[in-house]
Amino acid sequence: VKVISISDTFGPFCIASDDGGKLYGLIVDAIKDDQTVELDFTNIEVLVASFLNGALAPLYRDYDSIYLTEHLKFAGLTPSFIEVIQAVVDNAKRYYRDDAYRKAQDEALRLMSEGD
Amino acid sequence: MSQIVIPTINSEYRDIALLGEILKTARRDSREIEIIFRGCRFLRSQAIVGLKAIQLLAERRRALVTYDTVDCSTVVLRHLERSGVRESPLEQPAGTTIPVRHFRNLESAPMAIYLRDEWLGRLPFPLDPEYQRSITSAVCEIFDNVFQHSQSPIGLVVGGQLFPNMKQLQLTVIDLGIGIPNSIRRRLPQYGWFKADDALKFAFKPGYSSRDAPRGLGLARLRNFVGQNNGSLRVFSDVGYAHLGSSEYFGSFPGFPGTLVDVTIPVASPFRRLRTPMEVIL
Numbered sequence: 513v514k515v516i517s518i519s520d521t522f523g524p525f526c527i528a529s530d531d532g533g534k535l536y537g538l539i540v541d542a543i544k545d546d547q548t549v550e551l552d553f554t555n556i557e558v559l560v561a562s563f564l565n566g567a568l569a570p571l572y573r574d575y576d577s578i579y580l581t582e583h584l585k586f587a588g589l590t591p592s593f594i595e596v597i598q599a600v601v602d603n604a605k606r607y608y609r610d611d612a613y614r615k616a617q618d619e620a621l622r623l624m625s626e627g628d
Numbered sequence: 629m630s631q632i633v634i635p636t637i638n639s640e641y642r643d644i645a646l647l648g649e650i651l652k653t654a655r656r657d658s659r660e661i662e663i664i665f666r667g668c669r670f671l672r673s674q675a676i677v678g679l680k681a682i683q684l685l686a687e688r689r690r691a692l693v694t695y696d697t698v699d700c701s702t703v704v705l706r707h708l709e710r711s712g713v714r715e716s717p718l719e720q721p722a723g724t725t726i727p728v729r730h731f732r733n734l735e736s737a738p739m740a741i742y743l744r745d746e747w748l749g750r751l752p753f754p755l756d757p758e759y760q761r762s763i764t765s766a767v768c769e770i771f772d773n774v775f776q777h778s779q780s781p782i783g784l785v786v787g788g789q790l791f792p793n794m795k796q797l798q799l800t801v802i803d804l805g806i807g808i809p810n811s812i813r814r815r816l817p818q819y820g821w822f823k824a825d826d827a828l829k830f831a832f833k834p835g836y837s838s839r840d841a842p843r844g845l846g847l848a849r850l851r852n853f854v855g856q857n858n859g860s861l862r863v864f865s866d867v868g869y870a871h872l873g874s875s876e877y878f879g880s881f882p883g884f885p886g887t888l889v890d891v892t893i894p895v896a897s898p899f900r901r902l903r904t905p906m907e908v909i910l
Contacts, residue, residue, distance in 0.1 A: 525740035563843040592762040
C-alpha cells in the first residue's frame with residue numbers, strides 16, 4: 513500500500529483545486545500499476561470541495577467504482593471531512609455515470625467556453 | 629475629488645443597500661476620495677470591511693484617500709483602529725473587533741490561519757476541534773468561490789465581530805467583482821434569463837457550477853453547515869439577495885457592486901450534525 517500523507521505533501525490547509533490536481537496525479541501514478549493508495553488526512557485542518565474535486569472527481573472518469581473501492585483507501589478522516597469527500601464522490605459518480613446529467617453539464621460548458 | 633459621506637451604518641438590509649451605494653460612488657474614477665463621517669455613531673463590521681475595500685480601490689488607481697472624522701464618535705474611531713482600517717498612534721486592545729484582512733490571491737495558509745487565529749481565536753474559550761475544522765473549511769469555500777468566479781479587481785476583504793452577549797461570531801467577506809448573477813449569466817448563456825434571485829438559488833444548489841464540471845459543492849456545503857448549526861448566511865450580490873439558515877429567502881436587492889457575504893455562527897450551542905457517516909463509500 514502506498515501511503516500519501518496529505519499534510520506532508522500539501523500542508524494542513526487544502527483549498528486550491530490546483531493542489532487537488534497534483535494529488536490526482538499522485539493517485540493515478542500508483543493505482544495504474546495496480547497498487548493500492550491510502551490517502552492519510554491526519555493533521556488536516558481545512559479541506560475544501562475544490563481541492564477534492566481536483567483530486568478525486570477525475571478518477572471516476574478513468575476508473576469504475578469497483579476498481580476504486582479496491583485501490584483507494586482513506587485514513588485520518590473526521591466526520592466533517594467524510595461528509596465533504598462523500599459529496600464530491602457522489603457528484604463525480606453522477607456526472608460520469610449519468611449520461612443525461614453529463615450531457616447537460618457538458619452543454620453548459622460548451623456554451624460557457626463560447627461565451628469566453 | 630469625490631466625497632463619500634458615511635453615516636451610522638448598521639447591518640440590516642437597508643444598511644447594506646446604503647453601503648452598496650457608497651461603494652458604487654467609490655468605484656467612480658477619481659484622483660482623490662474624501663471620506664466624511666457625518667453623524668456616524670457606530671459602524672458594523674460590514675461597513676468597516678467596505679471602507680477597507682474603498683481604500684484598496686483607491687490604492688489600485690493611485691488615488692488619495694482622506695478622512696474627515698470631526699463628526700465621528702469615539703466608538704467608531706476605536707472600531708476603525710482596532711480593525712486596522714485606520715492607523716492608530718497607540719496599540720489598541722483587541723476588544724470584540726476582528727481585524728480586517730485583504731487577500732489579493734487565493735492564499736490557502738494565510739486565509740486559514742486568519743480564520744483559525746484571528747476570527748475563531750477571538751473566542752474566550754477553545755472550540756471543539758471538529759467544529760473548528762468544520763467552520764474553517766466551510767468558510768474557506770467562500771474564499772475559494774471569490775477567486776474562482778468574482779473577477780474582483782481587489783481580491784477579497786474580510787473582517788468581523790464577536791458578539792459575546794449573543795454568543796455569536798460574525799464574518800463579512802466583500803469582493804468588488806461582477807457578482808454571482810452576472811457570473812452565472814456570462815458563463816452559462818442558457819441561463820441568461822435568470823433573475824438575480826434565480827441565479828443565487830442556482831449557485832447554492834449542490835452539483836451546479838458555472839465552471840468545469842463536476843464541481844459546484846462549496847456553497848451548498850456552506851448552506852448545509854449554517855443550516856445544521858443554527859447559523860445564518862446572507863448574500864448580497866449585484867441585485868440579488870439570499871438569506872439562508874433555519875429559514876431561507878431569495879429575493880431582489882437595490883444593488884451591490886460585487887458580493888457581500890455575511891456568516892453568523894453560534895459559538896456556545898453544541899455542534900450538531902444531521903448524520904455522522906463512518907466511512908466514504910466509493
